[in-house]
Amino acid sequence: MKRNVFLLILIAVIALPFPLSAQKKNSAAAPKTGHNIVFNIPKAQDSIVYLAVYYRDKLILKDSARVTKTKNGPQFIFKGDNEYQGGLYKLVSQTHYPYMDFIMDGPQFFSFTCGTTGTVDSVSVTNSPHNDELMAFQRKSSTAGKQMSEWRKAFDDAKKADNQKEADEYQEKMKSLNEEMETFIKDIIDRHPDYLFSKIQNAYQQIDIPDAPVNPDGSIDSTFQLRYFLTHYWDKTDLGDSRLIFTPVLEPKLKEYFTKYLQYQEPDTICQYVDMVLEKSASDTLMYHFLIDWLSYQYETSKMLGHDGVFVHIVKNNHMKGKCTWMEEDLLRKYEKRVKHLDPILIGKIAPELMIPDTTLTDDYSRWHSSYRPNGAASKKYTILWFYDPDCPTCKKESQKLRAVYDSLENLGQRNFDVYAVANDADIDRWKKYVKENNYPWINVGGNKGNVDYLELFNIYETGNPAMFIINEKHEIILNRRIEMHTIPEFLRQYEKRMSLKR
Numbered sequence: 001m002k003r004n005v006f007l008l009i010l011i012a013v014i015a016l017p018f019p020l021s022a023q024k025k026n027s028a029a030a031p032k033t034g035h036n037i038v039f040n041i042p043k044a045q046d047s048i049v050y051l052a053v054y055y056r057d058k059l060i061l062k063d064s065a066r067v068t069k070t071k072n073g074p075q076f077i078f079k080g081d082n083e084y085q086g087g088l089y090k091l092v093s094q095t096h097y098p099y100m101d102f103i104m105d106g107p108q109f110f111s112f113t114c115g116t117t118g119t120v121d122s123v124s125v126t127n128s129p130h131n132d133e134l135m136a137f138q139r140k141s142s143t144a145g146k147q148m149s150e151w152r153k154a155f156d157d158a159k160k161a162d163n164q165k166e167a168d169e170y171q172e173k174m175k176s177l178n179e180e181m182e183t184f185i186k187d188i189i190d191r192h193p194d195y196l197f198s199k200i201q202n203a204y205q206q207i208d209i210p211d212a213p214v215n216p217d218g219s220i221d222s223t224f225q226l227r228y229f230l231t232h233y234w235d236k237t238d239l240g241d242s243r244l245i246f247t248p249v250l251e252p253k254l255k256e257y258f259t260k261y262l263q264y265q266e267p268d269t270i271c272q273y274v275d276m277v278l279e280k281s282a283s284d285t286l287m288y289h290f291l292i293d294w295l296s297y298q299y300e301t302s303k304m305l306g307h308d309g310v311f312v313h314i315v316k317n318n319h320m321k322g323k324c325t326w327m328e329e330d331l332l333r334k335y336e337k338r339v340k341h342l343d344p345i346l347i348g349k350i351a352p353e354l355m356i357p358d359t360t361l362t363d364d365y366s367r368w369h370s371s372y373r374p375n376g377a378a379s380k381k382y383t384i385l386w387f388y389d390p391d392c393p394t395c396k397k398e399s400q401k402l403r404a405v406y407d408s409l410e411n412l413g414q415r416n417f418d419v420y421a422v423a424n425d426a427d428i429d430r431w432k433k434y435v436k437e438n439n440y441p442w443i444n445v446g447g448n449k450g451n452v453d454y455l456e457l458f459n460i461y462e463t464g465n466p467a468m469f470i471i472n473e474k475h476e477i478i479l480n481r482r483i484e485m486h487t488i489p490e491f492l493r494q495y496e497k498r499m500s501l502k503r
Contacts, residue, residue: 035082036108044093054087104196207232230262296335374420392466422454
């Protein structure tokens with residue numbers, strides 16, 4: 001059976017990160033503006049009830065209404081001159097017990113009668129065809145759920161009793177009930193494709209993936225189905241309708257898509273699908289705003305290697321092109337500044353060449369060392385750029401770990417990297433003393449001389465020490481963040497494996 005969208009979630013009062021005034025109109029113009037929504041709750045003991053809207057994985061408190069005593073019992077009226085944001089709402093008691101879910105869609109002049117138990121059987125609606133469909137689904141789903149539970153138990157009992165015939169019968173019944181629910185939902189979607197409830201249900205539908213085509217040589221494209229799935233994942237989700245932001249359907253789909261299916265893809269591939277998703281939302285300012293904020297935060301804060309490149313791509317192609325019109329100038333400048341620092345040191349970029357003297361600190365350039373050729377003609381295939389502060393405890397500890405990896409590989413004749421260690425220390429004597437005492441077997445450079453401001457170029461001012469980069473023989477950056485020292489050999493093995501597959 002399809003997942004039930006009516007989730008029981010505790011209320012959390014938070015502020016929206018964007019103005020609701022950006023929302024586009026959801027339906028044809030109503031004869032009246034504003035809202036007047038009446039809840040008749042005969043057995044309610046509340047003096048006040050709350051209206052909350054779904055947003056991401058929470059409920060946002062939107063409004064409240066005091067009780068009005070009538071001859072038919074307590075009544076709660078939500079009335080105002082402005083329309084509520086379209087979405088899926090929940091009516092909640094003053095003790096935070098959920099009374100019912102309903103759709104805010106179409107003219108906002110309707111009424112409900114409901115009980116205090118939270119069951120759909122006690123709910124009736126007047127003057128809201130959108131909620132008529134929702135209530136019909138809820139009743140059908142509730143009945144089917146109870147029936148499915150009974151048959152599931154009977155199936156399990158039959159399996160335990162080794163009665164395969166009876167187990168098959170109940171399995172067939174459950175299959176038929178699933179198909180019945182699928183048909184019921186499809187009928188709603190087909191009859192009312194523009195209803196918000198239909199769009200929610202449609203977003204839950206699975207994508208049919210065709211078999212991979214056979215190539216002329218008889219082989220099968222092993223990546224076809226994944227590419228098809230990633231390209232068509234959003235076919236049944238209307239990213240041009242911002243009302244879906246205020247339902248439980250959108251956030252899980254975003255997380256599934258970007259943090260499951262795209263998590264380990266190459267940055268260029270992720271950027272391709274990020275652009276596709278943003279393009280689908282371009283017609284709705286509020287949806288585009290939401291997705292920009294969600295994706296920017298996702299990739300700016302991600303710990304995955306290469307995801308900083310996705311963040312840079314998003315900012316360069318959206319924020320820096322004037323598309324984020326809601327954003328304040330000072331915040332835009334902060335994004336631009338961050339991208340300016342990150343862009344030159346992304347994976348795949350050519351690392352700037354460093355020319356820095358060793359502890360002699362002489363102007364004799366024969367004692368200046370290039371990060372491109374740390375050991376001249378004898379330089380290894382890879383170079384680890386190691387930025388550190390001799391007075392930093394973490395730097396000292398990590399340098400010792402790097403030394404252990406370096407020595408062990410050297411003893412085995414398997415070391416395929418050089419180390420270009422750059423000291424960031426204003427106290428020259430302390431740095432010289434540190435290098436002499438530790439006698440590291442790699443190039444040690446530092447001081448306040450150099451061909452460039454290496455701390456600026458490699459963003460050390462922002463990230464601090466220690467910092468690590470690895471560049472290949474083409475001087476391309478293949479690692480731009482510190483990893484556990486003992487994983488360096490495996491990282492290089494995996495890198496070479498990926499490169500061989502691309503050839």
